[in-house]
Amino acid sequence: MRDKVVVCAYHNVGYRCLEELLRQGADVRLVFSHEDSPGEEIWFQSVRALAARHGIPCLTSSINAPENRAMIAELAPDFLLSFYYRNMISPEVLALAGRGALNMHGSYLPRYRGRVPVNWAVIKGERATGATLHYMVEKPDAGEIVDQQQVEIAFEDTAFDVFNKVTEAAVTVLRRSWPQLVAGTAARIPMDLKAGNYCGGRKPEDGRIDWSLSALEIYNLVRGVTHPYPGAFTTLAGKKLLVWQAFPVEGTGEPGRVLSAQPLLVGTGSGLLELRRLQLEGAAELCAADFVQATPCDGALFT
Missing domain, CATH: 3.10.25.10 (Formyl transferase, C-terminal domain)
Known part of the structure; x- marks a missing residue:
């Protein structure tokens, strides 16, 4: 029997990573996403539309809501995967994934933990960033690293340019890592938080x-x-x-x-x-x- 998967996803990273999971035949039973904000320019692909095309239930209420937590507990997923989901996922929900809960973060961790990592990397004049798949723990972007891929930030790149590079890197990481996660052979590299930094959201x-x-x-x-x-x-x-x-x-x-x-x-x-x-x-x-x-x-x- 294939491993059951619950996915939390939004934006292009969420769309492309869900698409990659489905391409690899993952048994995605449930998707959590977000309603689009009326004050935000919607230039990215719709996770909800992708889930609908594949007949996968998709909820936009918080994954942490008691009724959703109960639904996930009944489903008893093997994996919980988060791709650009904007809500912190509670430890109680993380614990419901029998084989682990993992997040795809848009930086080369432990650098730029936290919010809007691509924008921060460009604003700070970095020459490289990346995408990192890591286990989720209560502290944000702090769990063991499974795999990561670095990308170059060219001097004239905008955050949009870099975001597109990071999206491709995220798909590459997931393409490599998913078969290893299923087989139980994926790496679990402790994250050295002292070697990185944390950034908050931007208004x-x-x-x-x-x-x-x-x-x-x-x-x-x-x-x-x-x-x-x-x-x-x-x-x-x-x-x-x-x-x-x-x-x-x-x-x-x-x-x-x-x-x-x-x-x-x-x-x-x-x-x-x-x-x-x-x-x-x-x-x-x-x-x-x-x-x-x-x-x-x-x-x-x-x-």
């Missing part, structure tokens, strides 16, 4: 640009929260100004002061930042040349 207001930082640090913020994320922003004449694309260049200038309109260069704490795509609150997104034509800003101060 749209965390995208405010601090012009006293270096051009490189601001550039990393811009590419770490650009489309499809909420974007980095500053203020121009009392209006919110989103910066969707930028690039660091050499030079000096007062932090936040526009030094040139063609190209659009702004001073920072170290170096200059060339702004390439912008969007004034309530207006359309424009390339820098069109923006300065519509909104003269030479000598202006961004705050």
Whole structure:
């Protein structure tokens, strides 16, 4: 008899990993996912639609709800697998998986434990990250590692670019690891938490640009929260100004002061930042040349 599996999944990582499990013939009995948030740009594939196509029941209520915990206990799954599921899963639910509960995390653990690891890795200027399959314990992203795959972060990659790389790495890890988990031969490597770090979630207001930082640090913020994320922003004449694309260049200038309109260069704490795509609150997104034509800003101060 095949091992019974309960899957918690959302977003592209959830979709692709569930798809890979089904491709390998896993006996997925139940899926937990999320309702899409009306305030979020939905650019990713639907786990619920995938489950429906395969006739698998899919619930969007919390897996920790008493009625769901009772349902899982009755099902008595061998494995509980989490792929980009946004809720912490209680220890009581984790204990219901006879052969183990595992999570696919979007970083090369133990680095960037916690929330939005791809965005944080780009914002912090990392040159690599990855995907890690690990056992779940009460503490987040802290259980034994089964397998992981590293990916490169190129200097011009946005968080979206890196997320796509991490998604592919997650599928690669699961493709290797699932047969080993079923066979009972998968690795269980203790995680050295002291060698890593933990990051919390981010809110749209965390995208405010601090012009006293270096051009490189601001550039990393811009590419770490650009489309499809909420974007980095500053203020121009009392209006919110989103910066969707930028690039660091050499030079000096007062932090936040526009030094040139063609190209659009702004001073920072170290170096200059060339702004390439912008969007004034309530207006359309424009390339820098069109923006300065519509909104003269030479000598202006961004705050």
